[in-house]
Amino acid sequence: MIMETIGIIHTSFKTKEECPIQPLYSPESSGRVEVFVEYEQGLKDIETFSHIHLLYLFNRTGEIKLVRPTFLDDEPHGIYASRHPFRPNGIGLSIVKLIRREGNVLLIEGADMIDETPLLDIKPYIPKYDAISSASEGWTADKKWRPKPEGRE
């Protein structure tokens, strides 16, 4: 199947190394989601939501490995038990705070993707569907944020 870019996400992160991994670790980093004008109508009423899911393309990735150490842990984990960007199909998912809509542009906080990232989809974050506070943290439970290990992708 073929996917098309519906917009571009603009952030202050120019390289993978600068990227903060998850919005949790970059709550104040702002960004601009530019939705191409031919899709602008699809944004109607998005401003009623405080948070949105962004689905985007990891387009500056490296070798895909099905099992690898990750940012949070030196132990290797499966790619489907991780949010690592080098993955089959390369779709990124971030929940960001929607600050304001200006026409075809969404101003967001919690941006954690590289500047000029191709946008695939936007879905409203709806707590009754999406906020499952009882879910387990899995293997990440006792892992703390740390600087990205040297040489680790």
Place this chain on the structure above:
Amino acid sequence: MIMETIGIIHTSFKTKEECPIQPLYSPESSGRVEVFVEYEQGLKDIETFSHIHLLYLFNRTGEIKLVRPTFLDDEPHGIYASRHPFRPNGIGLSIVKLIRREGNVLLIEGADMIDETPLLDIKPYIPKYDAISSASEGWTADKKWRPKPEGRE
């Protein structure tokens, strides 16, 4: 960009009409996520998580309209302010409960997709990233579940 199917989601829903819209409305509907054996290694440690995101393809959809009434509301909303399946790029996102892993198969609860849905990606649901209980419900706040209106897609 080209996406490839990494597996197949098996559920008891044979038609769009039978589908329960969101896992919230089908907490007990079980399903089987068959990950193709060439990707099985990527499942390592997924069983440590109680919930997972499934990203899949809406492959039996109809006409894409950027603004349309939805399941929850007769008022039209933008496609990006809605989870409606007929959307550009047609990527579905559901959070389901992971009951058990059996090799390359994941047994889930909360299945809300049609049988034989092509799987694109699996990401662990990690509450510290994904559970934002303070988020607003947007225009869905006062909408209640209802049977799908006659003739409504």
